[in-house]
Amino acid sequence: MSRLRVQNIAVSLDGFAAGPSQSLEEPLGIGGGRLHEWAFDTRFFHEMTGQPGGSEGIDNDFLDRGFEGIGAWILGRNMFGPIRGGWPDEEWRGWWGDSPPYHCPVFVLTHHARPDLVMDGGTTFHFVTEGIEVALERAKAAAGDxxxxxxxxxxxxxxxxxxxxxxxxxxxIVPFLLGSGERLLDGLEEVAGDFDCVEMVSSEAVTHVRLVRRGAST
Amino acid sequence: MSRLRVQNIAVSLDGFAAGPSQSLEEPLGIGGGRLHEWAFDTRFFHEMTGQPGGSEGIDNDFLDRGFEGIGAWILGRNMFGPIRGGWPDEEWRGWWGDSPPYHCPVFVLTHHARPDLVMDGGTTFHFVTEGIEVALERAKAAAGDxxxxxxxxxxxxxxxxxxxxxxxxxxxIVPFLLGSGERLLDGLEEVAGDFDCVEMVSSEAVTHVRLVRRGAST
Known part of the structure; x- marks a missing residue:
């Protein structure tokens, strides 16, 4: 059974996954860049960016696990780029250069249709205008098992x-206060009780938390 | 230099220090009781409640440290009791019975004056109507060094x-989603950058986080 997994989202101690005022210059919002620094030292990140070495350990394990068994991705529009509203042209091709780190089909949620975008290394961006359920159906079909x-x-x-x-x-959870921005866990009154925390472990740098929906396969 | 310390406040993964609808029956709000379960097994809690035994370890250490070197407390009105508005009489004497666990002066913030309340075991409740600065001044004077x-x-x-x-x-941080209630870390845009996280460590039960204001003594 194919599952939908959220992995390695970084949040500040006060729960923000991005700072305020996201832009081309500050894709993670003001102050949000610090959310990802814990990953820079890992072997995972070194490999992704073509550097030798990098640290093993808990942080690296979680980053590795996040990519294990993944056959497709879904991204919100702002994860693909800073452009809001209609596409002025097809020049913007994502934050990642010619070869994005996905290496599989990626379904981008947007209100503005755009042709598929085939990148190097196996990544194709599909732009889905029919909402989250359709994006999930298409992603699951693409992911297979x-x-x-x-x-x-x-x-x-x-x-x-x-x-x-x-x-x-x-x-x-990254150990600093961001103060404002976009909260990850908000407005979840109706579903909070559906999840069990099956893992919470601190490295030197961050605390990793894993919640599983009751009834979902692990 | 006497410091003002917040210790062992329990928050859910989504940042709530209490559930919604606090009342006499549910002092921590609906679902909020679960926030404190991690402490029940510790030697600290056993001693406080007159039971033998209890676990040592990280959780117990943090609970112990929270009481070390404390000469006075400050509590918000709702920490003292469920009554809102004026005091109908002086019958309510706190959540803790005749001998509260403070054993020192406790300054309760309220808009409604009330005479000092002397309890067994060294706790005296003082009701402060002049605001947070005055409560802090009085508490520091009472705490001495x-x-x-x-x-x-x-x-x-x-x-x-x-x-x-x-x-x-x-x-x-207690590993479950509460979904709604009172957030601990909210509206802190102006001061978030003043704190450094000096400790973040997970036990089997929770993750303990310690932030220190830059320039404050540790």
Missing amino acids: LDVRLGGGAATVQQYLRAGLVDELQFA | LDVRLGGGAATVQQYLRAGLVDELQFA
């Missing part, structure tokens, strides 16, 4: 959580 | 945080 990873951002994760469609929600 | 502990609730902690008066903010 593998799981679908929901990459964010916070608003997109919340939509899927409220719809009861997320099977696993795993995130990293 | 010792620190003042700010016991909560969430709204009271936020008031002191926003006023730049908290030197140490230590809390425990």
Whole structure:
């Protein structure tokens, strides 16, 4: 059974997955860049960015696990780029250069249709205008027996959580106060009780938390 | 230098220090009772409630440390009791029976004056109607060289945080989603950057986090 998994979303101690005022210059919002620093030192990140070495350990394990068994991704529009509203042209091709780190089909939620975008390394961006359920159906069809990873951002994760469609929600708590921005876990009154925390472990850098929806396969 | 310390406030993964609809029957709000279960097994809690035994370890250490060097407490009105508005009489004497666990002066923030209330075991409740600064002055005077502990609730902690008066903010993240209630860390845009996280460590049960205001003594 293919599952929908949220993995390695970084949140501040006060629960923000991005700072305020996201833009081309500050994709994670003001102050939000610090949310991802814990990953920079890992072997995972070194490999992704073509550097030698990098640390093993808990943080690296969680980053590795986040990519294991994933056959497709779903991203909110803002995860793909800073452009709001209609596409002015097809020049913007994502945050990641010619070869994005997905290496599989990626379904981008948007209100504005756009042709598929085939990138190097096996990533194809599909732009889905029919809503979150259709995106999930298409992603599951593309993933086959593998799981679908929901990459964010916070608003997109919340939509899927409220719809009861997320099977696993795993995130990293980064030890600083961001003060404002986009909360990851908000407006979840109706579904909070559906999840069990099956793992909570601190590394030197962050605390990793893994929640599983009751009844979902692990 | 006497410091103002917040210690062992329990928050859910989604940041709530109490559930909604606090009342006499549910002092921590609906679902909020689960926030404190991690403490029940400790030697600290066993001693406080007159039971033998109890577990040692990280959780017990943090609970012990929370009481070390404390000479006075400050509590928000709702931490003292469920009564809102004026005092109907002086019958309500706190949540804790005749011998509260403070054993020192406790300053209760309220808009409604009331005579000092002397309890067994060294606790005296003083009711302060002149606001948070006056309560802190009086508590520091009472504590002498010792620190003042700010016991909560969430709204009271936020008031002191926003006023730049908290030197140490230590809390425990409890691994479940509460869904709604009172957030501990909210509305802190102006002061979030003043704190450094000096400790984050997971036990089997919770993750303990300790933040220190830059420039405050540790």
